[in-house]
Amino acid sequence: MASEDPIVIQTSGLTKTYEEVQALRALDLAVRQHSIFGFLGPNGAGKTTTIKLLLGLIRPTSGGATIFGQDIITDSVDIRTRVGYLAQDPRFYEHMTARETLDFTARFFFKGPKTAINERVEEMLELVDLAGKADRPIKGFSGGERQRLGVAQAQVNYPDLLILDEPAASLDPLGRHDMLRIMERLRKYTTVFFSTHILDDVQQVSDTVAILNHGQLVAHGSIEELLASRGGVVLSVTMRGDAEKAHSRVASQDWVTDLQARKRNGATTWTVSVSDAQKAEALLLRLLLADESLVVTDFGRKEYELEEVFIDIVEKAAPGSDASTEGGSHGRQ
Amino acid sequence: MAGNSAFELVSERGWRRGLGNLMGAGFAAWFKTNTWWTFGGAWTAVTCAIMAGAVFSADDTEPELGLLVFGLSAGLFATIAVVITVMSEIVGEKQSGTAAWVLSKPVSRTAFIVAKLVPNAVGLLVCLVVMPGIAAYVVLSLAGTNLTPLGYLAGMGVLSLNLLFYLTMTVMLGALFSRRGAVIAIPLAFAFGQQLLLGLGPAVGQMLPYTLVMPTSDGSPSVSAALALGQQPDSYLAVSLVTFCIVVFVAVSIWRFEREEF
Numbered sequence: 001m002a003s004e005d006p007i008v009i010q011t012s013g014l015t016k017t018y019e020e021v022q023a024l025r026a027l028d029l030a031v032r033q034h035s036i037f038g039f040l041g042p043n044g045a046g047k048t049t050t051i052k053l054l055l056g057l058i059r060p061t062s063g064g065a066t067i068f069g070q071d072i073i074t075d076s077v078d079i080r081t082r083v084g085y086l087a088q089d090p091r092f093y094e095h096m097t098a099r100e101t102l103d104f105t106a107r108f109f110f111k112g113p114k115t116a117i118n119e120r121v122e123e124m125l126e127l128v129d130l131a132g133k134a135d136r137p138i139k140g141f142s143g144g145e146r147q148r149l150g151v152a153q154a155q156v157n158y159p160d161l162l163i164l165d166e167p168a169a170s171l172d173p174l175g176r177h178d179m180l181r182i183m184e185r186l187r188k189y190t191t192v193f194f195s196t197h198i199l200d201d202v203q204q205v206s207d208t209v210a211i212l213n214h215g216q217l218v219a220h221g222s223i224e225e226l227l228a229s230r231g232g233v234v235l236s237v238t239m240r241g242d243a244e245k246a247h248s249r250v251a252s253q254d255w256v257t258d259l260q261a262r263k264r265n266g267a268t269t270w271t272v273s274v275s276d277a278q279k280a281e282a283l284l285l286r287l288l289l290a291d292e293s294l295v296v297t298d299f300g301r302k303e304y305e306l307e308e309v310f311i312d313i314v315e316k317a318a319p320g321s322d323a324s325t326e327g328g329s330h331g332r333q
Numbered sequence: 334m335a336g337n338s339a340f341e342l343v344s345e346r347g348w349r350r351g352l353g354n355l356m357g358a359g360f361a362a363w364f365k366t367n368t369w370w371t372f373g374g375a376w377t378a379v380t381c382a383i384m385a386g387a388v389f390s391a392d393d394t395e396p397e398l399g400l401l402v403f404g405l406s407a408g409l410f411a412t413i414a415v416v417i418t419v420m421s422e423i424v425g426e427k428q429s430g431t432a433a434w435v436l437s438k439p440v441s442r443t444a445f446i447v448a449k450l451v452p453n454a455v456g457l458l459v460c461l462v463v464m465p466g467i468a469a470y471v472v473l474s475l476a477g478t479n480l481t482p483l484g485y486l487a488g489m490g491v492l493s494l495n496l497l498f499y500l501t502m503t504v505m506l507g508a509l510f511s512r513r514g515a516v517i518a519i520p521l522a523f524a525f526g527q528q529l530l531l532g533l534g535p536a537v538g539q540m541l542p543y544t545l546v547m548p549t550s551d552g553s554p555s556v557s558a559a560l561a562l563g564q565q566p567d568s569y570l571a572v573s574l575v576t577f578c579i580v581v582f583v584a585v586s587i588w589r590f591e592r593e594e595f
Binding site (some may be wrong): 052055056057058059077078080081083085087089090091092093104105107108109110111112113116118121157158189 | 336339340341342343344350351353354358389429430431433434436437438439440441507592594595
């Protein structure tokens with residue numbers, strides 16, 4: 001994905017209210033072509049609501065959106081000719097077999113020829129490893145098998161945009177791995193917009209993410225931007241011995257902005273936020289080693305995971321929090 | 334949709350988008366399975382057995398008796414079959430999530446409703462009117478009832494109209510409600526509760542779908558029976574009103590379903 005790639009999804013003040021509840025508040029989002037866009041948020045954040053709005057399954061209370069430049073309300077059916085969708089809990093006609101389901105799905109897009117449709121169905125069955133169960137009724141399928149069938153039916157038309165709502169939620173680790181590989185492989189053909197709780201998956205495959213909380217966009221940017229948005233440098237040091245005396249000595253340094261201590265298995269780990277990285281890296285270890293009762297077992301800059309950034313952003317944006325809803329450098333695109 | 338050059342793309346536009354595929358699936362559910370002949374065969378056998386018992390056991394068979402039994406079967410009891418069969422079509426799909434899945438594809442909501450109405454109407458009419466109707470014609474003819482083929486066809490048409498009334502009403506209720514209780518209770522309560530309304534006077538009776546299939550309280554044959562016997566019905570008012578209601582029910586179903594949120 002490059003910044004000059006055309007925008008596939010553009011939302012503008014997209015809002016959905018159910019009676020008293022604001023499920024989605026003025027969402028402004030841009031998803032570029034060929035990106036794998038991770039849409040994150042805790043339960044009830046509004047992720048599925050957004051997806052349903054994009055697909056025309058529900059109508060916005062205010063605001064709007066375009067997909068491929070077409071309006072999601074007036075051009076919904078046309079948009080869906082170019083979209084593949086996997087629901088969070090995919091449901092199909094139970095009496096149909098996997099093959100019949102894929103054939104039924106394909107025929108919403110293609111009239112024929114029959115041989116080409118059959119070939120596409122076979123290709124999809126192979127892709128999700130369901131060829132051996134292709135002729136069994138879906139009512140006997142496990143959750144994982146239904147999910148894989150969901151992936152297959154979402155791709156049967158080779159969509160320009162693939163919208164996946166929690167695609168790996170009910171998959172085992174191998175299934176999840178396969179799912180991520182499929183998404184990576186599809187990047188050059190399609191744009192993938194997926195919601196998930198599994199932050200590790202997002203970090204593995206996404207180039208852009210948006211974090212939603214209580215229906216509000218709280219962060220939007222590349223993974224690198226979000227990880228960098230923590231601001232300042234944080235050092236991590238693990239030691240054995242009585243760290244109490246050293247604690248006050250280190251905390252009083254003018255370059256220390258925050259010091260969090262955590263004890264585990266007889267060792268103490270400090271997370272030290274600093275304003276001057278050079279000074280901190282030069283002095284912190286000396287300050288600690290001045291106390292001969294302490295044995296430092298680990299020292300270095302802390303590498304943040306997306307999960308930590310996510311929790312931090314969501315907690316800061318929680319109702320009643322003083323923090324801004326648009327945190328740090330999480331600029332909207 | 335890169336990579337789809339080998340395919341002939343669906344050309345339906347507007348409200349017809351997805352209609353062909355949905356109709357195909359709807360008709361396949363009836364006629365590419367054993368549903369139609371087992372259901373229709375069983376209904377025909379039971380109807381004709383009761384009719385034969387009535388017309389051949391009576392010493393002085395009146396022509397209306399056989400048609401009364403047929404009216405009961407294809408007009409009144411068939412409404413139960415119609416309501417139960419159609420009940421799940423909309424509300425069941427809303428509850429199970431399959432409607433949302435189908436509508437995430439390039440399918441218009443109008444096409445979704447039409448594809449529920451047409452295959453089910455054809456399937457139910459074949460099983461509940463056409464198959465037993467043909468068999469009943471044979472039984473009644475053997476019993477010496479003087480039927481005119483065209484009149485009999487018109488009578489079957491009126492019976493069909495009556496079932497379409499309940500079919501479209503059930504689909505409409507499925508679009509309006511999210512629970513099966515109301516969808517099944519209202520049409521059945523109406524179908525069997527009309528007898529209470531007949532007491533309000535002949536003018537009211539002539540407006541009810543009941544008079545299409547059952548004799549009125551003054552002993553006049555039903556509209557369908559009168560037509561089958563080549564007679565002039567007392568009134569065509571019920572035919573007009575039921576036709577009007579069917580149109581309204583379909584329009585409301587489509588209107589409501591267009592606004593449904595999944």
